[in-house]
Amino acid sequence: MxxxxxxxxxxxxxxxxxxxxxxxxxxxxxxxxxxxxxxxxxxxxxxxxxxxxxxxxxxxxxxxxxxxxxxxxxxxxxxxxxxxxxxxxxxxxxxxxxxxxxxxxxxxxxxxxxxxxxxxxxxxxxxxxxxxxxxxxxxxxxxxxxxxxxxxxxxxxxxxxxxxxxxxxxxxxxxxxxxxxxxNKKFPLLDREEFGSFLKICFSSPRKTLFKNLTTNYSKELVSEIYFDLDLKPNLRPHQIHNALFVKIYENLKARNGKQ
The missing domain is CATH 3.40.50.150 (Vaccinia Virus protein VP39)
Incomplete structure (x- = not known):
């Protein structure tokens, strides 16, 4: 053998x-x-x-x-x-x-x-x-x-x-x-590579809140605005958020960040 x-x-x-x-x-x-x-x-x-x-x-x-x-x-x-x-x-x-x-x-x-x-x-x-x-x-x-x-x-x-x-x-x-x-591909038009980079930011410090992680790359005002529109609590940690909600946050950030 x-x-x-x-x-x-x-x-x-x-x-x-x-x-x-x-x-x-x-x-x-x-x-x-x-x-x-x-x-x-x-x-x-x-x-x-x-x-x-x-x-x-x-x-x-x-x-x-x-x-x-x-x-x-x-x-x-x-x-x-x-x-x-x-x-x-x-x-x-x-x-x-x-x-x-x-x-x-x-x-x-x-x-x-x-x-x-x-x-x-x-x-x-x-x-x-x-x-x-x-x-x-x-x-x-x-x-x-x-x-x-x-x-x-x-x-x-x-x-x-x-x-x-x-x-x-x-x-x-x-x-x-x-x-x-x-x-069974979901969101076929989603840019996988760009979204993967976004997820790295979201989970950069898993024990910190998602809000804290996001504000290392995006303005606090922008993230606060999206949290308000999506009715998200600021103390949520990444593992507490559903898959589809990450897509919503990403799409909102991409759209509004582009405008700014």
Missing amino acids: IKAKKQFGQNFLKDQTVLNKIIQAIPNNHNFIIEIGPGLGDLTEELVKNFTVISYEIDRDLYQILSNKFSKELQNGSLELVMGDVLETFSSEKSYFLVSNLPYYIATKVILNALKDDKCLGFVVMVQKEVGLKFSASSGDKEFSSLAILAWLEGECEYLFDVAPTAFEPPPKVISGVIRLKK
Whole structure:
């Protein structure tokens, strides 16, 4: 058995029950899957039974093992293996659904890229539990942050289930979790990049009030005026405000700030 490499964040998923639950969580209307970090190919093996799959692997040793293991699937076209860093090499000309046991060290970046990619129709991914909770959190939850709002803009992000360290070889030191998002884009005309920058201001100091955070970048008079019009209490903290209200505040600031 190949030894896991720490620099690639390798923890090989071996639990068949967990593998089955991931497969069952994939919506029925998808047939083209992108997988990142296939490891020893246990999830890949389940995916190629029902889907056309492209898997990205950064580890040259694992790439060779996978090439041998899936020689038949590579030949018949149900699987394509790509060697390289997915953050640098990934591109897709056709719509896809992302299914992956993501390496912890790139998980947040990969999910954010998937949210921004119009070719991505959604995902079922395994991540560190705390990351999964951040993307699937609702207003009022202690984990609620800009990540949850960015996910909500693209669809409904659900936290499906925990995965114990014993499901992996070697076992990680943290609990993992599987999340699912099926895209149903809200506010399609909203400038995602500009809105993301606005959210960074909103959550710059999560323990401070949203009003305080906003007035670090906008005039107190302007923010006060918008709070009055939207009937917002000045002592609200960012995690206490609903997703759609952030969009309203942003649109009001953009419109009125432009006038000034």
